[in-house]
Amino acid sequence: MPAATPNGARSGSKPYALLDQPHSQRRKWKIIGVGAGASGLYLAHRVEQRMKDTELVIYEKNSDVGGTWADCVIDTYPGCACDVPAHIYTYSFRPNPKFTSYYAGNEEIEEYFRDFEEEFNLRRYIRFNSTVTRAEWKDNEGIYEVVIRNADGGTKIDWCNALVNCSGVLNNWKWPDIPGRTSFRGQMVHSASWDPNVDCSGKRVAVIGIGSSGIQILPQMQKIASSVEVFFRSPVWITPQLGGLAEGAESPAPEDKPIIKDILLRGQQPFKFTPEEVAMFKQDPELLLTLRRCMEIVICSSIDAFRVGSAKQLEVQEVVTKQMEEKLGDNEELKKHIIPKFAVGCRRPTPGAGFLESLVSPNVTPVYSGIECFNKAGIKTKDGEQHDFDVIICATGFQIGFVPFFELKGRGGVRMEDAWSEAANCYLGIAVPGYPNYFTPLRPRGPWGNGTVLVAVPIKLELNIDYFLSMMIKMQTQGITACEPGLKATEDFSRHADEWQNCKSWYKRNGANSKPYLWCGTTPSYLKTQSTIRFEDWDYEYMHGNRFAYIGNGLVGADYLPIKEKLEKPVPYLRLADTPWEIE
Known part of the structure; x- marks a missing residue:
């Protein structure tokens, strides 16, 4: 764990001085992820693609990847399957033509995520049989201290600049509260x-x-x-089944692809694809893409229900x-x-x-x-x-209380379980006032439980994770020690979401004044909201007492290159066509 340094001091704790460093110089950064299911695997994939000077460790309580679906493979109850069409229960960029059923069983879904992990060699980031039991924000150091229990019952302490809870909401099953x-x-x-x-x-x-x-x-x-x-x-x-096209309903399928409409109509009940259909999906990626888009449209069209x-x-x-x-x-x-x-x-x-x-x-x-x-x-x-x-x-389900399965303490040592005892105050379903540098996909008021989100869960996770990494890159390059959503912005969003849906629901906490905790619209509505980060909704704390300290000594990183290597790096804005450019 790093010791507190002058660079980690809060704003105003020392006189301001220019930093002798190039513009937006990245500092070392460490991320801890909790859980190696769909979101944890995508986190590892995108950290590798987008982040620099970053260490990632993912702690997974099971012995393999897959999250809830890994649990199902290990402890499969009869009939365990996804109630979402399999072809949209994938990452948006990685279809799976091998699915044999319209609504895939747990083993095929677990195999899909395991294949993804193997394809990108993500296992090296994951520590299996390791359960996070506690995470506490250390205000003076700008880090989380994280306690992990190993398979042998021993514990270790780790730390991170940013904590990403990828454990999902279906991870803490419960016996019924019945005596005897x-x-x-x-x-x-x-x-x-x-x-x-x-x-x-x-x-x-x-x-x-x-x-x-x-x-x-x-x-x-x-x-x-x-x-x-x-x-x-x-x-x-x-x-x-929610993913099928109802008889008499208008079909989004193109007229020249009648097989797609036929498949959608059959999707009103679980069924297996024929060997010829599976072969068709493998041989015709464009047809499979059209089918996936039609599946998504069919369910999104039910939003008014x-x-x-x-x-x-x-x-x-x-x-x-x-x-x-x-x-x-x-x-x-x-x-x-x-x-x-x-x-x-x-x-x-x-x-x-x-x-x-x-x-x-x-x-x-x-x-x-x-x-x-x-x-x-x-x-x-x-x-x-x-x-x-x-x-x-x-068959009494999971403890859906929205708080993490581990003890989480934010500013002032406040436990999230206590902070949310009356209401779960969550910004866009991804972050919480009072818990800096803590990110979690598909939480309260996120698109995780109503009819608009029983589809394409991974695409929502993708957008959430990319949002988190964009925030982290901003922190890493602009000298930001801590960021959290502002209370006013969070309350404004909650007020809007509550107005949209005004009925009782099992997604809400008990209590006469409790509210539903669902996204207020369709999947595309959520994706559009998440695709543009409202940086103004966030509160920031700066390492050096001045938000513009990251500009540094007036140079950029490329200015330090040998003269022969400078043709492209510092002057990419001089080009032959109107193409995007960026100065590193």
Whole structure:
């Protein structure tokens, strides 16, 4: 860890003097990344391309890359798959013609990210089996002190100028908060930490929860278990797959490429591509690009379904309600409990191929009463009934509290968990007032959870990471010790986002005055916002007490080159055509 030096002193702590250095001279810079999933890998890729005089270390708690998908490969629950069309669940610049399904399974997605890591040799930046447990901002030094726990239980301390939390929001799974869990004598498993030795064939099975995991698990259990009981507390909109083109909807596919429209229409349900289609994707990159763009347009076109009271929302709600009622048949009690009264889009619509059909199967029983406790034989519900099981599956999801899974302290030692106890105050979903040099993609009010962002997650991560690196280059070359979004700018953005979406949602914290934490528009709207950095929204602290100290002694780096090497470096503005130029 570096010791505090005069160069690290705060503004006004010493008389101002010109620096004997060329314009924008980079200082040594160190980045710590947390997590080697989609965003962590892209961080390593772009640091290598864009940064100079920079050290990068990425700490990854698992033994391989892939983030959530690495967890799924290790602990795969039956039916684990992405509910986003596979061909737009990629980096924008690196399609994957090898996908065999419209909605890829976890193994293919993990393979995609592993291939990316191997192609660019990114493993050298990653420290596996290393879990960040704490990060604390040291104001006097302008760094984060980071504590890491190794696989053997030992700890080490590292430091960085900038901390990038790439751990995502689905990394901290939780057991249900129900007493008696350890007393159950059968097998209990969590969907996010699946035990492959659990065999549900011919068994009495409980499934707790009907979020994305529970909805994917039930159809698999219904096929093999002797009986299944499904416990749920809240209704949920069960929709067709979000990435498919609805019958009768206007298609963005070109008329001369009818195969694209056919694929989009089939995308209303999960399906496998034919070998001929996979070969076509490999042989015709332009066709695959057109398909990917059409997939994106199809989902972005549904944005009005997420605005309360819009004609599109009312239309979608009517259609989905009718579809759910048809699949549930004459089971009026089940309809009453599972079909929501709240508007479509106020909570995450969940694609559920085969779920409703399984729910009304003879060997499946919905349980509406709340769970009082686990016991030796199974579950006791609040109506006094005892339910006996051989296997209990807790599909109770993740702890989505937005705060990092590690302890993070900002200015004054304030923990983010405390700072966000009432509201998550986050600038554009990427940075937080009071936590200098801390960057994190797709956080509160970012595009991570509504219908506009269940698509092309990597492209949003790409733009976030490039934004972070642009901020770091500014800091590295302009003598900036610390930067953070201004409180007024953050509050202004939050006010706008809250006004856009004004309904209850599982994406928000508990409390009567809590707000949704989603992006306020389409994916292109978010990308356009992020593509231009509003530097004026940020607060800066300068190493040398003057924001223009980086101009230095009046020379640029190229002025120090031998005369024969100066033809292009210091005078690139003299050229043959109106082409871009830059003085290094």
